[in-house]
Amino acid sequence: MMPRAADVPIIEVEDLNVRFRTREGLLHVLENVSFSLRRGETMGMVGESGSGKSVSAYALTRLLPKTADVQAGTMRVAGLDYLSAPKADIEALRGKTISMIFQNARAALNPIRRIGDQIADVLHRHSGLTRKDAREAAVQALAEVKIPDPAARYKSYPFQLSGGMCQRVMIALALAARPEILIADEPTTGLDVTTQAAIMDLIREKAASERMTTLLITHDLALAADYCDRFVVMHAGHVVESGATGPIFARPAHPYTRRLLKATPDGTSALSDLEPIPGNLPDLRKATTLCRFAARCPHYAADICDVPQKLRPAAGAVWPAHHVACARAADLNAEAA
Numbered sequence: 001m002m003p004r005a006a007d008v009p010i011i012e013v014e015d016l017n018v019r020f021r022t023r024e025g026l027l028h029v030l031e032n033v034s035f036s037l038r039r040g041e042t043m044g045m046v047g048e049s050g051s052g053k054s055v056s057a058y059a060l061t062r063l064l065p066k067t068a069d070v071q072a073g074t075m076r077v078a079g080l081d082y083l084s085a086p087k088a089d090i091e092a093l094r095g096k097t098i099s100m101i102f103q104n105a106r107a108a109l110n111p112i113r114r115i116g117d118q119i120a121d122v123l124h125r126h127s128g129l130t131r132k133d134a135r136e137a138a139v140q141a142l143a144e145v146k147i148p149d150p151a152a153r154y155k156s157y158p159f160q161l162s163g164g165m166c167q168r169v170m171i172a173l174a175l176a177a178r179p180e181i182l183i184a185d186e187p188t189t190g191l192d193v194t195t196q197a198a199i200m201d202l203i204r205e206k207a208a209s210e211r212m213t214t215l216l217i218t219h220d221l222a223l224a225a226d227y228c229d230r231f232v233v234m235h236a237g238h239v240v241e242s243g244a245t246g247p248i249f250a251r252p253a254h255p256y257t258r259r260l261l262k263a264t265p266d267g268t269s270a271l272s273d274l275e276p277i278p279g280n281l282p283d284l285r286k287a288t289t290l291c292r293f294a295a296r297c298p299h300y301a302a303d304i305c306d307v308p309q310k311l312r313p314a315a316g317a318v319w320p321a322h323h324v325a326c327a328r329a330a331d332l333n334a335e336a337a
């Protein structure tokens with residue numbers, strides 16, 4: 001039976017490997033990373049700093065530097081096969097089909113063009129609005145991201161705005177192209193809580209009204225829980241767990257996810273309730289299919305753990321798509337039951 005169009009993933013990544021050539025040698029930054037998103041879905045990608053979230057996003061937008069060596073079993077975005085498509089076709093997806101909100105907003109904006117004109121350019125190009133209508137729509141777009149006095153702010157240059165304001169302008173810019181896919185890399189970092197909620201609600205509204213697919217990259221599990229249907233947990237370039245948000249929060253299967261949850265404030269927790277994750281990310285110079293969390297894991301057992309780790313259905317999973325890459329997950333699940 002042919003799959004229904006709604007079931008065909010708009011992003012399909014299997015066994016993505018990214019290595020960087022550096023003076024210290026090869027860094028194996030992503031190893032056999034697999035994930036997929038269906039149209040209209042919002043998926044979170046969470047993990048500590050350095051776990052490979054941004055590199056995954058850059059691989060999807062083909063924005064990795066020349067020092068990156070990218071290999072994949074499958075990499076298909078919006079119907080385009082990255083492994084065989086001409087580079088120009090992949091680059092043409094950017095801005096139109098895929099938009100990205102970067103962590104460093106100020107650097108991503110054109111420093112010598114008024115912010116309103118930057119948004120109007122995108123609207124004129126992608127929505128076919130006349131120049132005059134595009135200018136009006138740009139003011140509206142600035143209002144949507146809660147820029148005060150948007151008509152006056154239209155004329156500002158990036159250097160005249162605070163970091164938080166630049167962040168909001170970039171969000172307006174990313175949404176103006178009405179992309180099919182939005183990759184939001186820490187989109188609300190540096191924003192106050194109220195603006196953060198307004199921005200996330202705006203992204204959610206666009207996702208719902210335009211069936212925009214959203215990949216939300218964040219350190220913030222609480223944010224991912226509020227806005228994502230599913231998420232993948234990354235640790236040191238490996239996907240260690242993936243599944244629907246509710247089941248993962250209710251029954252995290254990987255020791256790393258458990259630690260991450262314990263390190264996440266939930267609104268009622270005091271600072272002293274939070275447990276930092278011991279140890280650091282491992283040295284990425286060594287390629288491995290073994291568990292990269294082993295040295296930090298309180299449940300490590302050499303005879304069981306020192307085997308190649310693959311994502312498998314989580315034991316006792318209430319949701320079939322809940323997967324975990326941990327040889328001890330079944331024992332831990334039994335202990336917890």
Ligand SMILES: Nc1ncnc2c1ncn2[C@@H]1O[C@H](COP(=O)(O)OP(=O)(O)OP(=O)(O)O)[C@@H](O)[C@H]1O
Nearest residue numbers: 020022027029048049050051052053054055056065
């Ligand atoms: N151009 C590069 N050359 C060498 N190493 C790189 C390069 N870009 C990223 N890395 C390394 O890749 C690893 C993953 O980085 P990445 O930025 O994807 O992490 P992240 O999970 O997004 O972290 P953060 O949340 O801090 O942005 C890190 O060890 C980083 O130092």
